[in-house]
Amino acid sequence: MSHSTSLFIELLKRDQRYKAEAYAFVYEALSYAQDILELGKKEQHKPISKEKENPAAIKSSEQNAVTETDFSNHISGQELCKAARDYAITQYGFLAKTVLNSLGIRKTDDIGNIVYNLISIGQMRKAPQDSREDFSNIFDFETTFDETYQIHL
Numbered sequence: 001m002s003h004s005t006s007l008f009i010e011l012l013k014r015d016q017r018y019k020a021e022a023y024a025f026v027y028e029a030l031s032y033a034q035d036i037l038e039l040g041k042k043e044q045h046k047p048i049s050k051e052k053e054n055p056a057a058i059k060s061s062e063q064n065a066v067t068e069t070d071f072s073n074h075i076s077g078q079e080l081c082k083a084a085r086d087y088a089i090t091q092y093g094f095l096a097k098t099v100l101n102s103l104g105i106r107k108t109d110d111i112g113n114i115v116y117n118l119i120s121i122g123q124m125r126k127a128p129q130d131s132r133e134d135f136s137n138i139f140d141f142e143t144t145f146d147e148t149y150q151i152h153l
């Protein structure tokens with residue numbers, strides 16, 4: 001068993017609110033956000049060095065600094081929640097809320113909890129400006145899933 005697999009199994013034991021499939025759903029929603037919705041696509045930038053500073057100090061700080069290129073595909077918590085909503089509707093239609101609820105996902109805060117659980121075991125990263133509150137009350141599951149789904153003939 002790989003180290004990441006054992007960490008994931010420990011995570012599932014430690015936080016039993018969410019099924020393993022809930023974590024897979026969040027990964028799929030992230031992929032949907034980046035690949036289909038093309039969220040997080042930024043022009044990559046190199047760090048700007050200051051000419052008058054000590055070149056050795058600049059090189060050292062650049063090696064240790066988190067740069068924009070480290071998060072070139074980063075999307076915000078709000079964007080991930082909205083992408084998860086769209087992905088769930090695309091995948092499960094009028095059963096989206098039922099499916100997500102069966103996985104333990106009942107509100108957008110749950111998506112944030114899953115993301116931060118994955119961050120805790122090194123399977124996702126966060127930007128310095130990210131926080132759990134970014135996932136808080138982005139939309140209401142009751143109204144979003146019940147009012148937005150339409151059957152197209």
